[in-house]
Amino acid sequence: MGGNRVKLANRLNLFGVAALLALPANASAETARSLQREFPKLETAKSAINLRELQSGGVPRDGIPAILDPQFLPVSEATELGSDEPVIFLSGTCGAYAFPYRILIWHEIVHHDQCGVPVAVTFCPLCNTSMVFDRRVEGVVLSFGTSGRLRHSDLVMYDHQTESLWQQFTGEAIVGRQVGKTLAAVPARIESWQRFREEFPDGRVLVPPSWGRSAYGRTPYEGYDSAPSPFLFQGRMPRGIDPMARVVRVGTRAWSLAWLRKNSPVETMDGLRLEWREGQNSALDRALISRGRDIGNVRVTREGADVAFSVDFAFAYRAFYPQGELVK
Structure with a gap:
């Protein structure tokens, strides 16, 4: 396993995923003090979990940067994707939008407005978990970033408004003012690029952000x-x-x-x-x-x-x- 870990850690990642993979399995747990250094608005006294269940993922807050202002191309203009590459997509009266894993694997959270519904398209590579969430909570639209923390090896998100921590696997707020609230899951499909473009030839597909520095199309998690x-x-x-x-x-x-x-x-x-x-x-x-x-x-x-x-x-x-x- 050590050789695999080194191999994975040496794969490129300008945003720090290599550092995450190089961490020992017993990476130190978080404390209220260490969390509040990065999240000064986080109310750590309100917690649905033992804070020691949180682990540093080897990157700081926003070390893996979410895409807050996504850009899309028409399907007919997208030429980079392989036919069987995975995409997660949403469709409705406003059209169909595909989010390729070649981008999600480097950013983990993408904000989008799907037919008037503000959503977060999320992917945690370490759990292989993709979920789309409605970003509205009690009438307030939240925006999310990556906290740099993991719980059970799963992405822990945070909202910019209260800096509460949210579990990507379940959509539940686990630490902070939002504890007790759960994001609503939005139905989405996970299929190949070819299946998407055949069903939705007038659809649109997410493209890498202009500020992105990653090797889109490659995975830092080889093997x-x-x-x-x-x-x-x-x-x-x-x-x-x-x-x-x-x-x-x-x-x-x-x-x-x-x-x-x-x-x-x-x-x-x-x-x-x-x-x-x-x-x-x-x-x-x-x-x-x-x-x-x-x-x-x-x-x-x-x-x-x-x-x-x-x-x-x-x-x-x-x-x-x-x-x-x-x-x-």
């Missing part, structure tokens, strides 16, 4: 999804399934991606339909995302309408939902 164990995770490993196996999560329930691949389509008693189709690269495999191994496309619907879901690593699912129902 991560075939590592024997996750980084910066000290919890219990799941039983009966590889910790780095992918699972499809809807709410607190999950299905092994390998099981879904063999049994697709699957229909549940409460009306969910889960489908798997080949043709999507892993963003955490080969150095070039466009050459990553095929993990396939997943779609989750109920009565034909998209349902919010994510594709997570099994260790993260068990960490956040230890009693959750996992079909494997």
Whole structure:
């Protein structure tokens, strides 16, 4: 594992992901004092967790910079993406917008206005978790950045308004004035670039920011999804399934991606339909995302309408939902 860690750490990252991967697994936990040095407005006395569950990810606040003012190109003008590269996308009466993982992997949070709804499109590479959240909380539109902290190896976001900390995996506020509040998940689809452009030829696609300095199209996490164990995770490993196996999560329930691949389509008693189709690269495999191994496309619907879901690593699912129902 040490050799893999060094290999990953030596991959390029001008924003500090290499530093994150080079950290020892027992990186020091956070304290109220260390948090408030970077987040002076954070009310650490209000916490839903033990602060020692938070770990430094090796980068400071905004060390991995969110995209707050996204720019898009028409599908017909986008030529850089490989056909099977993954994108997460939203569609509606205002059009369809795709967010390539080749950009998300370097920025982790992208702000967007989807048909009048302010959303945050998020991706945590260490948990493989993609979620889209409505940024409105009790009538106030929040904006988010990366805190530089992790919990259970998952991205911890912060809002600029109160500097409260939010768990990306669940959308819950875990420290600060917003504790007790949860961001609403917005249904989105995670499919290949080819499938998006075929279905939405008039759609638009996110392009790298003009100030970006990263090697878009490459991943700093080469080989991560075939590592024997996750980084910066000290919890219990799941039983009966590889910790780095992918699972499809809807709410607190999950299905092994390998099981879904063999049994697709699957229909549940409460009306969910889960489908798997080949043709999507892993963003955490080969150095070039466009050459990553095929993990396939997943779609989750109920009565034909998209349902919010994510594709997570099994260790993260068990960490956040230890009693959750996992079909494997």
